[in-house]
Amino acid sequence: MNNNGNTVVVYFSRTGENYAVGKTTVGSTAKVAAEIMQQTGSMGVEIVPVEPYPDAYDQAVAQATEERRNHARPAFVLDGDTAALDTAEMVFLGYPIWWSDMPMPVYTFLESRDWTGRTIVPFCTHEGSGLAGTEETLARVTGARVCDGLELRGELAQHDAASVKQAIETWLKAIV
Template identity: 65%
Template sequence: MLSNNAVVVYFSRTGENYSVGEIEVGNTAKVAQVIASRIGAPTVEIVPVEPYPNVYDEAVAQATQERSAGARPAFTLVAGDGADNPAAMLDSAETIYLGYPIWRSDMPMPVYTFLESRDWSGKTIAPFCTHEGSGLADTVASIRRVVVGATVLDGMELRGAVAQNDVDATVRAVDGWLG
C-alpha cells in the first residue's frame, strides 16, 4: 500500500468530543499524524470555512442538518509543517490517505465537498476513520461512488477513544493496516 509519492489528508474536529471529552487535537488528526510518520508523507488538513461548534451536541445538530440538506460546506486546505500549496501536493501525489471521523454513520459533509472538488483519475485513495462504534459504515462505498477514475483501497477504522488515549494501540493498528 505504501507509495513514495503520498500525502495524508484528513478532516478532524477538536473541542468537546463523544467519549473523550474536551480535546485539543482531534481523534482523526492523531491517526493521520501516525500514518504520516510511518510512511514519511506530508499532511493536509481539510478545514471547514465555518467551524463546527465547540460543544458536542451543537456540532452534532449542525452535522445532522448538513447531512439532511445534502450540504457541501466550503473548506480550505492547510498543509502541515508549514508547507505551502497543499493543492499542488495533492496534484502530484499518487496515493492519498484520506481520514475522517464517522458522524451519524457517514463522513462529515466537508469531506464530500473535498472529494467532489478534485479530479481523482489515476490516484489511489486509502481511507481511514475514527468512530465510536460504526466502524467505516458505508463510507468506502461512498468514496468509490464519488472519486471516478481512482482506485479506492479497503479502509482502516479505529475507535476515537483509542486514537485519543492509546498511542501504542494506534501505532499497532496503523502498522497492521499499512502491512
C-alpha cells in the same frame, strides 16, 4: 513504507467536546493522520471548514445534522502541503464517522478534485460504526481505486497511542 513523494495524508478532524472522549485539543482523526504521516513519510493536508464547528458537542451535532439533512457542501480551505496533494498518486483520506457517513466537508473536498488515476486509502475514527460503507461511497463519488480502509475508535486514538501505532503498522503491511 517508502513514500517516494507519491503519497499524501488528507484528513478532516474536529476538536472540542467529543462523544466518548470528552474535550479535545487535537481531534481523534488528526492523531491517526499524524501517525500515518510518521510511518509513511508522507506530507499532510487538513480539510478545514470555513465555518468551524462549535466546541460544544450538542451544538456541533446540531450544525452537522442540519448540513447532512440539506446535503450541504460546506466551504473549506486546505492547510498543509497542497503541492503534495496535487501530485500524489495515493491519497490516505481520514475522517470521523458521523451517523454512519463521512462529514459533509469531506464530500465538498472529494467533489472538488479530479481523482482520475489516483488511489484513495481511507481511514476513520468512530465510536461503533466502523467504516460504515464509506469505502464504497468513496469509489462511487470519486471513481478512484479505493483500498481497504482502517477504522479505529476515537477513544483509542485519544488515549492509546501505542495501540494506534501498532494497528497502523499492521494495516500498512497488509495494503502495500
